[in-house]
Amino acid sequence: MRRHPVALMVIVGLVASAIGIALALVIDWFPTDAAKQAEPIDTLYDVLMIVSVPVFVLVVIVTLFAVWQFRMRPGQEKMDGPPIHGNTRLEIVWTAVPAILLVSLCSYAYTVLTDIEEKEANTLVVNVVGQQFAWRYSYPQEGGRAIETTQLVLPKDRPILFKVRALDVIHDFWVPAFRVKIDAVPGIETEVRATPTKIGRFEVVCAELCGLGHAVMRSTARVVTPAAYDSWIAEQVRGGAAGGGGAAGGDDAAGGDDAAGGDASGGDAAALGRETFVQNCGSCHTLADAGTSGAAGPDLTTALRGQSEEQIREDIVDPDARIAEGFQAGVMPGNFSETLSAEQIDGLVTYLVSVSR
Template structure:
């Protein structure tokens, strides 16, 4: 009886803590409210399953507790129960996965008018590259990485000479404009994550990944690395400033090109 009561209290306490928890999402500052909706739905489904399983176990402890004269029935198979369990489990998994697939399809479908920003991860700082006057980024390869060329921009590609290079400094982005984040790492696995954007993606050495987002609120936000990348992982932080188009243009003219490095 004591164990059954404790299990009931665990369920009640978990639900109360969930609604009163001080640890919740930071304010949303992008178009990805879908991420919040999908997470809440996952919490609801897994929370309901957790409560149902624990309360069922508590009920069994109470209902089938030891009594003098009671005799257990041996029933190794129960086809009806198996069908119910398989059906409920399958339905729950589909309910959790299906919304995520729809969100993922949007997550990687970049709008045609999106601005390109390349993010380069390196132990333990963030670097960035933006298109120059020609409007496109030049070729890059980790084999070109040197002390004088930390981003590995190809010196043989004319399109890369006017690329704007930001080394270990803050990133500025215009508000209400879709941005395609092209992600690359020059050493180990990293993950580019801005909590308020609700968007993140692994950065894999020797490969390129991407996602897109539209910053919707002017402000200053912290960039985190969400993948353990070495002893300095916790210090791999950066700042992104979401500003008006005029302020962004003013910042842009102050940046140096690859040819000027």
């Protein structure tokens, strides 16, 4: 074998490539796939692995071989290597082969991209807004005002077009189970398409480092049957029409006794407070009465017990004044006194006091 270094390299290379490819294909790299887009993307990934592993092995083996074969031996310290002038045939080969490889892989990736981004009939448009550090959604309604909510509910098997915006810095809307993601960039609207194929809950993640609360900028995509989606939408529309009393409640918990809660706590201020809460706070805070399930901040169903009205107000307008145990400063937005009206803040305080007693 010493006489045939190239033969040895070829054999080692073939074995190493076979092991590498087998590992790449056997290991389950991906989360569940829950959209039509997942399969072509996973296949693309596998093909890229199959092609890259031998290239990687080739480079590593030739490097290691050269290091070993042409190493400096005792007595050679002052010697120089033989003068080399290049090899035209070799240079043509090592330019042409990678070029062909790259062009073919790019063409394949491009067809996958156009394929998964194809426009489809009966597409549902969902607007997505990223803002430090939460996602909000709105569903345009024919002839009515859009439904604003912090919950992402999607009908199974219906193509969805997400129109994505950002209000402050760059975020990135990503549902790993759908495989697709897109940057949310202030000042422009970006788009991404996915057709959910599995009922269930799938994580929504921000995939662009966007500040201190980046890691908690999470939400859930809930994929339901088309019938369940229709009744969810109907519920949202009714909630909105009833003066905001039940707006966007109706996650699994506590959607039912909306009206009772609202009425008992004394009318308009609390109703406005509840609506404001669902739209601005529910993506980060769980609150049973409002039907929200955010987890970036404390669960307000229990956290507010025994707190005074003044404390709650301060927590909202100046969140860093007092940091809830186990949580970080700088995650809850500090500018609610500017982005919300005085009535909305009064409403929030009235509402939160009423549900914490």
